[in-house]
Amino acid sequence: MCGIVGISANRPIVQHLIAGLSALEYRGYDSAGVALVGKDGIARLRAKGKVRDLVALQAETGLDGHCGIAHTRWATHGVPSEINAHPHVSGQVSLVHNGIIENHAALRAELLAEGYEFSSQTDTEVVAHLVERAQRRGLGLREAVQDTVARLHGAYAIAVVSAREPGTVVGARYGAPLIAGLGEGEQYLASDVHALLPLTRRFMYLEEGDVAEVTVGAIRVFDASGAEVSREVKESHFNADAVERGEYAHYMLKEIHEQPVAVADTLEGRIAGGKILTQIFGVDAERLLADTQAVHIIACGTSYHAGLVARYWIEQLAGVPCTAEIASEYRYRDPVVKEGTLFLTISQSGETADTLAALKLAKDRPYLARMAVCNVPESSIVRESSLVLMTRAGPEIGVASTKAFTTQLVALALFSLELARAKGLDAARYADGVRQLEQLPGLIAETLKLDAEILELATHFADKQHALFLGRGTHWPVAMEGALKLKEISYIHAEAYAAGELKHGPLALVDEEMPVIAVAPNDRLIDKLKSNLEEVRARGGVLYAFVDETVAHGLDAAHVVILPAAGEIAAPVVSTIPLQLLSYHVAVLRGTDVDQPRNLAKSVTVE
Template identity: 90%
Template sequence: MCGIVGISAQRNIVHHLIQGLASLEYRGYDSAGVAMVAADGIARIRAKGKVRDLQALQVETGLDGHCGIAHTRWATHGVPSEINAHPHVSGHVSVVHNGIIENHAPLREELRAEGYEFVSQTDTEVIAHLVERAQRGGLSLLQAVQDTVKRLHGAYAIAVVSSREPDVVIGARYGAPLIAGLGEGEQYLASDVHALLPLTRRFIYLEEGDVVEVRRDSLRVFDVGGAEVQREVKESHFNADAVERGEFAHYMLKEIHEQPQAVADTLEGRIAGGKVLTQIFGVDAEQLLAQTRAVHIIACGTSYHAGLVARYWIEQLAGVPCTTEIASEYRYRDPVVQDGTLFLTISQSGETADTLAALKLAKEKGYHAQFAVCNVPESSIVRESKLVLMTRAGPEIGVASTKAFTTQLVALALFALELGRAKGLDGERYADGVRQLEHLPALIVETLKLDDEIRELAEAFASKQDALFLGRGTHWPVAMEGALKLKEISYIHAEAYAAGELKHGPLALVDDSMPVIAVMPNDRLIDKLKSNLEEVRARGGKLYAFVDETVAHGLDAARVVVLPAAGEIAAPVVSTIPLQLLAYHVAVLRGTDVDQPRNLAKSVTVE
């Protein structure tokens, strides 16, 4: 959530600041602003709404400059409004901030007692006043920020400028992502590399507690203790074109259609000779997998659904107990950890606040090792984990996750198969699982050919206010993911149930106005699922079945969508694709903001 861009340069950089914000729109926001260091102080513009509104305001005001900061805000403290929008100003200082300052209330009272006035409802304004106070006391901007962050409790990534030092931007991070970019005659800060890809490919991924001083001709990093340190410069392999929509009407549709390539990329170099290469998980993977006696999966949102699918795979293929839990619940209980338990986190961004906090807590709990499945190589969760498997989904701009989810499933399938091999999984079953993964990109291509059929089907949902999704086994979490997609972007209330639970409550909702979507692979639960669906028909419910082609014949439903035949590993991925397309086309028909649904952010970096 939120986005930060900061630049110190020898040229006018307002356009680049605003374009950087536009590249971060996918993170979710409700207001935007820019602050420039001017000859007589701080010049600032802010707008409630979209970056395009900010851009129009910049054209109107003629704001320019060579050193500045910019921000897109997603409201946490204070309603979305111009007055609550960042950047915030105190005297000669301006600040932008991602995260939450948990002790803002006592800091506010302290500052008010000294005569500082607050004009917003935000927690961020205390940072501006603290830095301004420190500079009035004679500290440099770098020293003032270092002094200020010692007072802050919570999570933050900040960028600060001061008209007292007109070519300096200071950044700091703790619990929220911030990166520095290196250029020629100009240097950068941002919360995400995508904001800076048109300007540089050379980045420093700041570590927890780092403070960075950015000048047009230099960049220095200081650790949490204040010592100057050298951080490795990384070359980004992201293509700037990857964050363009191209021929597609929305990023989400583009990303749905990128899934064959994303899955192929996730598999590349990880399977050889009909086997998963154990080393892909880490140097000590062979030994650690052999010693693993249980798995504990922690994730949020869509990643949690991927973890639920993995739970079935791990127990069925490896024969070890597996639990999957929501990170925000895990971190506030006292888990009992068995000897030899592997702690597995799943996160698209690698900066999800609750998941990262759970990982840090897990390090105190005696887990066997930490394993991360993630899409961002230099993210906090990756750096904190002993074993890692990257998903290679590439940039995902749409808030509703698509290719990140399916590549997570592929990464988790690789893990489940390899853990199974370490635990004595039958050789033929192992080989069949690997073959299914090898054929999966082609199966997804076939499934995407259903796009026109599903666009037509979406018309039956566009006027509905509720929907019920059903599945069994690994397809129960697939149904949960389908319901989540529909509610996220179309705003239709959607729920998912294990089909066997119908008679324990959900049947009360079923009538001819309630569409019921069933996901039906050809597995050992297919006959049980067919029996459950008879209960829907008996109550007059309208059934829409997404069915493996081997069991489609003779099925009685309002509409049957036939999917390519797939095995136990491939089927959850194949079944997910049409549910993504259904949600997308329903949202388009309802006229919602598909890529930036209301109230939601792409990367949830606050608790």
């Protein structure tokens, strides 16, 4: 969601602050701002809208300096506006903040009673006033930040500068990500490594409760108790070029076409001699898989859909009970945890607030172990889990997830097959599943050749307001993901149903103005699905079917797109590709913001 960049250097830095914000635009935001500390105090620029509007302001004013902070805001408290944009200023302090301060109302009342004035509706301005108040009492900037965060309830990552200590940036985190970057003659803070990749590859990942003091020559880290601590310096392997669009019109299209490579990377080094290497899941994985008697999957959004597919695989292949649950619901109920239950979280960023909170709750419950499927090696969810399987999708910039979803499916398929092997899966069925995974990159590449055909289909949707997606078995979650993609980027209302539910209500919606999209693989439910599709045709619905080439004949639909034949493991991944392309082309035809759809953020780091 919101983005933070902070720099202390021996050179002018405003261009680097703004470049860092530009690298974080994919996260979603509604305003941007920058504050610099100079000999005359704090100067700031803020703009409602895009980073380019901030660039124009900076060009007009010529504002620059050697120490500063910058921010892109996604509104939580107060409408998108210049006065609600960060950085906020209180006296000689300026501050940016990601997250939500849950006790801001009580703190605001306290500060108002002391004579502090508020110019915004944000919870963040409260924090700026608290730091300023602590400094007026004589505390240094780092001590003032530590004094302040002890009062905060909720989630936060903050970066603060003060005219009393020019050249120093102080950051703190709890429940929201913040990293420190190490340079030569300059040091950095950011909420995401992508903001700093052009400047450094060396990072420290701050832990919960950490406060970091950043100056030109050093970064000092203090834990929640105020004790100075050391944090391991790690080198990032992300490629700065990976966040460039290249020849593609949009990041989403680029990322759709990167899927053959992303899937191949996710499989690389994990299969040998027709077998999955058990140790890829972590130390003691063989014993844990053998001891697993149930699986509890927790995720949000697209990752939740991946978990729903995995639920089918785990139960069908391994014969192990599996539930998949939305993280925001799990957090607020008291689940019954049976002996031998594995807790499995799925997250693209590894910082998803609800999923991370659920993982922390799981520590106090009698799970067998905690496993994560994630795309960011240094993320909080990875660090909090005992078993980890990375997806290797690389940076995903488009808000609507594409390659993150398919690589999650691949990682979950590896897990499902290996769990099934530990539970006695038939050797031939296991070998076939592994073979399907090895063939997946080629199958995806073949499916991408349907782009032009799907573009023509997209013209049928451009003027529609509603769409219905249908699937059965593992393809019901695939239909859910297809509906989510269409609504996310084209703003067409789309719903997905298990096809067998049609006559229990959704059939009332079907007429010639309601396009119905069906995903029809060649599985044991295909005949049932064909019957459901006949129900659509009988009501005058216009049917768009994405079908396995082995079942294309005998399927009566107005529009049929034939997909490469794939088995029970590969088919959900293959079927996802045309639904991504359809959503993309419909959104382009409707003129929406494909990569940064309204009201949405890439990484949801607040509740």
